[in-house]
Each structure stands twice: as structure tokens, then as C-alpha cells.
Amino acid sequence: MDTQTMIRLNGLTKEFAGGVRAVDEVGLTVPRGTVQGIVGHSGAGKSTLLRMVNLLETPTAGTVTVGGRQLTGLPERQLRAARRDIGMVFQQFNLFRSRTVLGNVAYPLRQAGAARARARAEAEQALAFVGLADQARRYPEQLSGGQRQRVGIARALATSPQVLLCDEATSALDPQTTHEILALLKRVNTELGVTIVLITHEMEVVRAVCDQVAVMDGGRIVERGAVAEVFARPQHPTTRAFVRSAVHASPVLDLLPQLLRKHGVADAVVATVLAEVGA
Template structure:
């Protein structure tokens, strides 16, 4: 098995007069994958990413990028590691005094790349991000999405093997966000670049990530494939993100309204990656003489697999409803009754 591209081992970071920004964090990012780190503001995401590029030194623990233990290197040696790491920022961080081409060329100029090679790379990258025709414009003439495309091109200029994206779409509207995420997926697939992205938005993770870590209070509270973590959340933090993004379960206010307008018992069934669940539900309710009306729910896709839930109003004798629910659970269906 190949060594991970990024590895954090029991990393803790404490700032003076403050709580732990990172608390015993361990995770591994495989080479060539898109790894998402999701959490609310203050969860420790930005501090974590700054330990990866060596801008922060852990209070304890070890950080590896490739074969380098970044956390043990002196600053002069960390600069060499950073040349293989590209950064994309939330607020773009472009030089207003430089053209689009000048912004992309800047890290190459700093690295001492000859002019002819700089020009070649800049043209290739601007073509890749779809902005070759804007090479001589200044950033103020660009939209937010175009500015972020310049930021991505600049981050790729030194041909890094690792790209770190810090809330790269938070300042963008939904349509532009989708376009930028599609571009990042191209960067990963066509250029083979490993991407670590941090965000507070589940839709970002859903669109591009292969695996995800959920952070809360400086700790990784859950990690795994995007589907497994969000189809079967085991932490309250992950469950909160799923509820907020999928909006597939009724709120207490909605439940009160549903009880007022629909007779019967309200039961929510989780829809997961299994074939024939609709047939199973229909057959089970029919066999037990239970009338089932769908009154709320929604089904989305994560990694091209269904995830969501449906809330039914079940009418019939209590014994029949109980038997139907027991049969569903025996068959592996997650069915939970909404308490009155």
C-alpha cells in the first residue's frame, strides 16, 4: 500500500491564553484523492491546514507531507516543502496591481523560473481554467468566480502535487461555486493533484470529495468515505450537517402541522444505498394492512448513491403498524417513529 500523501499523528496545537485549536488529531490523506475537512467556524480546520504547509508548528504530534516531517523541519527547509504545495484562499488574495497573467506568473518569478518557461506555463494554465482571453486584464475587471479561477491557476503554477483549499467557495454564489468545484475536480482527475479542502458546507464535500473528516472543538469526531459518514452519521456534528444540507426530516414545527393534518402514526424511513427499498416498503405495508401516505422527505445523491429519508403517515390498527415496523427493521430498513 502506498504511503499517504499527508499524515497527521496525534497533533495538538495550543495558543497562549486560549483553548486547544487542535486536540489529538490524526488523519491520513491518500495520494491523488480529494479529502474534505468539514466543521463549523472555530472547529480547528484552518489551524489544521496551516500545520500541513508548515505555517503553524504543532504543540505536540507529527505532521508529514510525503516523506518530509514538516513539523520537525526548520523554517528554511519548510520553504522547500511549500514549493510542492499550492494554496487557494477564500478571498482570492490577488495582486490588484498585476494583470491576470502577472498574478499567475508571480510564484514562478519568485522561484527563479526563466521568462520563456514562465510565459509557457502561464498560457497553459490560463487556458486550463478558461481565462486565456483575460490574461491582460486586472482583477477588478473579473467576477468572483473568475478571480478564483486565477487563484487556482496561480496555485498550480509551480506544478505542486498537493493543493490546499481554504473555504475556496465561501465567497461565491451557488452557480459559480459549482463551476469552481468542477474545475477542482478536473485538477484532481486530469493533473493527478491531491486536494485537501476545508469548508463548512456539506454541498462542497458532496460535489468533489472522496473522503471526509468532521471536526468539532479541535477534534476529528468522525471520518471515512463521504457516503458512509453522511449516510450513517455517528456523531452529532455530522448529523447536524446532514439535516441542514438534505432537509429531508421534518422540523418539530413541521411535525406538529403534519400531526394536525394527517391521521395515523408518523414514521421516518431512511433511504440508503440498497436496491428495491420502495418495493420492500410497499410489500410490507400491504402485507400488514397498513395504509402509508408519504407526507415529507427528500432523496439526494452522495457519490452517485441515494441518501435521504421519507416520512409516512401510517394508518391502521396499532398492532398492524407495530408488526410492519418490526418486519422492516428485521429486513434492515431504518424506521423510526416520530415521538408525539
């Protein structure tokens, strides 16, 4: 078994009614303990791809292997057990309005058969990690958007997963809250050792937290690599457009030379990149 690989997707395809291929023979390897970004425009297939990692969406073809275990083809009972190792964070939070914050976080533990006392203790621990220990008895509607997303992250972490899937987790948040949530996700990765797959349509999000990035267009991965390398030498037109929009729309333009040099990019290449993006 390859102990360095956490997720391996091989020939993954999803075809909907009418022969529409949302994902077309995608292969991707995510190293253990890293943050993998998947970026693409609306309709590129990134959300469908993410939902196939934990088989919330059943692939038409191809295989999904997580932690050395192939998930495709597993009986439903075994698949449910395997999903406990894969947490998921949603764009719109997906919290139960009728449950307290603590009740929301404890829910997956209770569903997995944990005793009430154990579920409560582990939920409280997860809430403390995300900085919401004092909000346990409140309800989702009493919280800000950023706090709700922290609850979503705590709920995803409650079962101590090896993998965390983030589906546009910051798209509904303001810039400052986005920064705070990304910092929290980085802590999840560095302090807990959780492998993260994060989909987004913003290259600035990728730059902030990801180790490597895959760019999707038309259901396929058209470019992939280390974040600094992709920023420095974008090859595909879609990638170049994302990089160009990122450096012109955010403070990343000022940080780009520092980022590239940090990852060993030569000064001559840095100068070429800045010239190409019009800096």
C-alpha cells in the same frame, strides 16, 4: 515509504496564548490522489488545521508528513522548497491588485527562481487549464468573483504541486459559480492527479467533490470516513446535524438514494437513512 499516503498528520496540536487549543491532537491520513473534505462549524479548528499542513501555522506539537517527507522541524530554506509541492487556494482570493492575471499566476514561479520566459509559459498553461487564457492581461478588479477564484487556482497550480489546500474556496461565491469551481477542482484531481484537502462548513460541497470527509468539533476530529458512509450512517451529533441540514437545504435530498446505492449501500439501509432525515 508508504506510497499510497500523500498526507499524514500525527498528534497535531495548536495552542494559542491563554492555553486555548484550536487543534487538539489530530491524526489524519489522506490517500494519494484523493479529495479529502474537512467540515466543521466556525471555530471548530479546521482552518488552523489546514494551515498546519504546509506549516503556515506552526504546530505546538505533532508531525506533518507530505509525500513521504516530514515537514515539521525542517530548516526554513528546505521548508520553502517543500511548500512548492503544496498549492493553496484562499476564500478571499488573495490576488495582487497591481499585477495582471498573468503576473499573479507567474508570481510563485518567479519567486522559485524560474526565468521570466519559463514563468510566463507555465502561467499561460495554468490559465488555459482553468479557462482564462483570454483574461491574462486583465487585472483582478476587472474580473468576477468566480474568475478571481479561477486565477487563484491557476496560481496554486503554477508550480505543479502534488497537493492543493482549499480554505473555504467557495464560501464567497454564488451557488452557480460554486458549482463551476467545484467542477474545476474535480478536474484538478482527476486530470492532474493532485491530492486535494478542502475545508468547508457545507456538507453539500463535501458531497459534490470529496472522496472522504473528516468532521471537526472543538479542535478534534469527531468522525471520519468515506462520504457515502458518513452520509448513510452519521454517528456523532455534529455529523448528524450537518447531514440533516444538507439534505434539507439542497437538492442532495433527491440525489441521496442514488448516491448511497452508487457506493453499494443496501436498499434497506437507504430506506432507514431517508426515514431518519425525514425524507
